[in-house]
Amino acid sequence: MDRVATLQQHWHKQCEQDYAHQKSPQEIAVLIQWLLGDHVDQWGEKSAQEWVLLQKGLEYRYRVLQKYLSQKPSQRYGQLLKHLGKVITLRQQIKTWISLSRDRTAPFTMSSKK
Structure with a gap:
């Protein structure tokens, strides 16, 4: 097998x-x-x-x-929707963190005019 x-x-x-x-x-x-x-x-x-x-x-x-x-069927549905909502929120937070970390790693140039 x-x-x-x-x-x-x-x-x-x-x-x-x-x-x-x-x-x-x-x-x-x-x-x-x-x-x-x-x-x-x-x-x-x-x-x-x-x-x-x-x-x-x-x-x-x-x-x-x-x-x-x-859980009871009515509780299952509510808990599942709550859980899915948290997953969507977490996904958006992760995307934001990734975009912010990319901004920080972008080369920083500073013109030195005196």
């Missing part, structure tokens, strides 16, 4: 263990699809370092999933 299939099997077992009593098999399949994303077929081409990063990313996504699934 290749490492992609092993990883898929791992997350399938994990979701079944954690949500078998709460979710139907179809809902678990949707959770796994969201967790793994649409580009599973390209994972086999990843280097060892990229593979480690991919696994860490999946673990992070799973923690996010667990956080939201433990």
Whole structure:
């Protein structure tokens, strides 16, 4: 079994263990699809370092999933919107910081007229 299939099997077992009593098999399949994303077929081409990063990313996504699934549906939506708003704000702040840092590194010329 290749490492992609092993990883898929791992997350399938994990979701079944954690949500078998709460979710139907179809809902678990949707959770796994969201967790793994649409580009599973390209994972086999990843280097060892990229593979480690991919696994860490999946673990992070799973923690996010667990956080939201433990809440009531009405709370989930509100928390998700709040979280997305923070992400957008943070993204804008990072862009601003980058543009400011570029301004600071631009060459400074000072004419010396006396």
